[in-house]
Amino acid sequence: MSQMPTVTLSHGSEMPRVGLGTSPLNDNDAERVVSTALELGYRLIDTAENYRNEVGVGRALKGAPREEVFVTSKFNKRWHSVDGPRQAFEASTEKLGVDYLDLLLIHWPNPAQDRYVEAWQGLIALREAGLVRAIGTSNFKPTHLQRLIDETGVAPEVNQVQLSPVWTKAAEREFHSLHGIVTEAWSPLGKGTDLLTHPTIQQIAKNHDRSPGQVVLRWETQQAIVPIPKSANPTRLAQNLAVFDFDLTSDELASLDALDGTAKAPADSDRAGH
Ligand SMILES: NC(=O)c1ccc[n+]([C@@H]2O[C@H](COP(=O)([O-])OP(=O)(O)OC[C@H]3O[C@@H](n4cnc5c(N)ncnc54)[C@H](OP(=O)(O)O)[C@@H]3O)[C@@H](O)[C@H]2O)c1
Secondary structure, three states, X not given: OOOOOEEEOOOOOEXXXXXXXXXXXXXXXXXXXXXXXXXXXXXXXXXXXXXXXXXXXXXXXXXXXXXXXXXXXXXXXXXXXXXXXXXXXXXXXXXXXXXXEEEEEEOOOOOOOOOHHHHHHHHHHHHHXXXXXXXXXXXXOHHXXXXXXXXXXXXXXXXXXXXXXXXXXXXXXXXXXXXXXXXXXXXXXXXXXXXXXOHHHHHHHHHHOOOHHHHHHHHHHOOOOEEOOOOOOHHHHHHHHOOOOOOOOHHHHHHHHOOOOOOOOOOOOOOOOO
């Protein structure tokens, strides 16, 4: 594969520093888009039980050697018990047609149900059994993460949160870096906001002769955040991967940081029912 930079997770896995999001693609679209993405050099594919496209993602994965692709899935709240993650793992791997996952995430803490610590214990056991290479969380706030650490002594390797220059998640990122947790960004292009047409981004894009999307993804990758942009368009798929051959200046990074909080409220788009 091409030179995709990686970050080393706390348990030793190498995770590509940019990936492909697959929501809201259905099975057929996911098969087509993931196949194109693999040809372009993507080596991290993000799916979830909730996206109902693991079968399509799995069909596309047949086109690349299994060990070259970092496959992430996530499971829903019905599996929040000590045994649940094993069952979720079996269902996801059967649909994907793989025998291990590179990363399995608790999709949302679901604090009202309050069983995410048990789910975390189940994930730790899955990693010990060698069925998943890395384990993590999604949409966990520092209080949820602290509770996992207090009750099990084990921190997630990754926490996937909604993050872009309009929601910079400073508190989360600080907590993550204190505990060796890699920050993965969903909606990294600020989906549902006018981020990509903001004059600040447009100007920085001009400075570097890049697209606004590339500027935003560079703001993330330059700060060790792993973005998983979704695109179904081959040109944009290629653009979203080409974000390691230019650097934003510290002034440009700061002017992007200053966009924090300027968008309307987060969409919380795919969390209901997780
Ligand atoms: N853990 C969670 O709770 C959670 C929640 C939401 C999403 N996610 C994951 O995160 C992934 C990404 O998030 P997202 O899909 O919400 O948002 P996103 O990646 O920020 O934005 C996707 C949108 O941006 C467009 N786009 C892609 N590349 C572009 C570029 N270079 N320039 C301009 N527009 C571009 C896409 O359209 P085209 O397809 O037409 O290019 C699509 O409409 C999802 O696919 C999913 O895997 C996780």
